Amino acid sequence: MGTRPLLNRRLAGMGTTIFAEMSALATATGSINLGQGFPDTDGPEEVREAAVRALRESRGNQYPPGPGIPELRQAVAEHQQRFYGLAYDPDTEVLVTAGATEAIAAALLALLEPGDEVIALEPFYDSYAACIAMAGATRVPLTLRAPDFRPDLDELRTLITPRTRLLLINTPHNPTGTVLTADELTTIAGLAVEHDLLVITDEVYEHLVFGAAHHPIAALPGMRERTVAISSAGKTFSFTGWKVGWVTASPALVSAVRTAKQYLTYVSAGPFQYAVAEALRLPGTYFDTFREDLLRKRDLLADGLSAAGFRVFNPEGTYFITTDITPLGETDGIEFCRALPERCGVVAIPNAVFYDDADAGRSLVRFTFCKKDEVLAEAVSRLRRR
Numbered sequence: 001m002g003t004r005p006l007l008n009r010r011l012a013g014m015g016t017t018i019f020a021e022m023s024a025l026a027t028a029t030g031s032i033n034l035g036q037g038f039p040d041t042d043g044p045e046e047v048r049e050a051a052v053r054a055l056r057e058s059r060g061n062q063y064p065p066g067p068g069i070p071e072l073r074q075a076v077a078e079h080q081q082r083f084y085g086l087a088y089d090p091d092t093e094v095l096v097t098a099g100a101t102e103a104i105a106a107a108l109l110a111l112l113e114p115g116d117e118v119i120a121l122e123p124f125y126d127s128y129a130a131c132i133a134m135a136g137a138t139r140v141p142l143t144l145r146a147p148d149f150r151p152d153l154d155e156l157r158t159l160i161t162p163r164t165r166l167l168l169i170n171t172p173h174n175p176t177g178t179v180l181t182a183d184e185l186t187t188i189a190g191l192a193v194e195h196d197l198l199v200i201t202d203e204v205y206e207h208l209v210f211g212a213a214h215h216p217i218a219a220l221p222g223m224r225e226r227t228v229a230i231s232s233a234g235k236t237f238s239f240t241g242w243k244v245g246w247v248t249a250s251p252a253l254v255s256a257v258r259t260a261k262q263y264l265t266y267v268s269a270g271p272f273q274y275a276v277a278e279a280l281r282l283p284g285t286y287f288d289t290f291r292e293d294l295l296r297k298r299d300l301l302a303d304g305l306s307a308a309g310f311r312v313f314n315p316e317g318t319y320f321i322t323t324d325i326t327p328l329g330e331t332d333g334i335e336f337c338r339a340l341p342e343r344c345g346v347v348a349i350p351n352a353v354f355y356d357d358a359d360a361g362r363s364l365v366r367f368t369f370c371k372k373d374e375v376l377a378e379a380v381s382r383l384r385r386r
Contacts, residue, residue, distance in 0.1 A: 117161060149178045305380065
């Protein structure tokens with residue numbers, strides 16, 4: 001095969017995702033997996049039955065329309081109007097994707113040219129780095145630092161250069177749990193307008209906020225025409241395996257993203273699209289109860305981790321808790337997480353893998369709390385015996 005590397009240089013160093021590595025380690029050791037963020041129970045029964053009904057009625061068993069089925073695009077538009085007062089045309093301003101991950105990939109591939117710069121909140125979800133690299137662009141981190149993990153907006157101003165093409169914003173933020181405030185978003189929006197930047201916003205945890213409020217940046221002046229908003233059904237309805245996501249944006253931006261998306265999966269999840277359309281129309285009591293249940297689980301795990309000696313940073317959103325292992329006499333989160341399954345039968349994720357500057361997150365470790373109460377209680381018990 002010669003001496004040329006098989007993997008192209010843009011993806012050099014990416015390797016297997018930390019989620020695959022740690023989930024495999026959980027399986028191999030029989031550990032409780034508090035690393036990868038997937039629930040251990042299914043979502044609403046009526047939504048699952050809607051998928052079964054679609055399968056039996058042969059709706060979506062063949063290729064669905066490229067932009068997504070009309071029923072789901074309409075439901076997404078209704079959802080944006082219902083919760084945020086944002087009006088989108090379901091025919092021209094909504095695009096259904098294979099989860100939010102594909103939406104992010106398609107948006108970055110469509111909107112970036114080689115040499116462009118992308119400012120992203122660090123720590124960032126690992127697919128951001130890979131997709132920016134595949135587009136030939138350069139990521140520029142705006143680091144959220146412990147203990148409060150707030151963005152330094154003065155620093156953001158200094159990071160913008162003539163090569164900056166877009167801002168990649170994730171709120172509620174994975175893994176820190178930070179929810180950007182209306183004031184923070186207003187400042188970010190002002191910079192985007194001033195410098196004529198595009199914004200991609202990952203809002204998959206939009207309904208998982210505790211005491212804070214989720215504010216879509218697209219609702220701010222001058223932002224609707226420059227924002228690609230991304231969300232999905234997996235986190236809100238606990239059907240992560242269905243991989244149903246969506247984009248809402250202006251017709252020009254949706255058309256650009258769709259151009260890239262059609263050469264990735266083209267279409268996916270036909271029958272599940274019908275079920276998600278019904279899920280988005282669930283009454284407000286569902287969203288309230290779901291959030292209250294996750295808040296209780298957050299507090300259960302946070303209290304347990306504190307009792308086990310971790311320094312806990314309570315999240316405002318998502319279903320992840322970031323901790324510091326320094327009080328345990330540990331300093332290296334990657335080594336700690338790789339040893340943890342054998343030591344006590346629990347899997348977590350080292351935050352360092354979400355940073356360009358690994359030292360910035362070296363002692364930070366992320367746990368998920370989207371698990372049954374008894375699973376969380378057992379995990380905490382094991383961690384206290386470590």
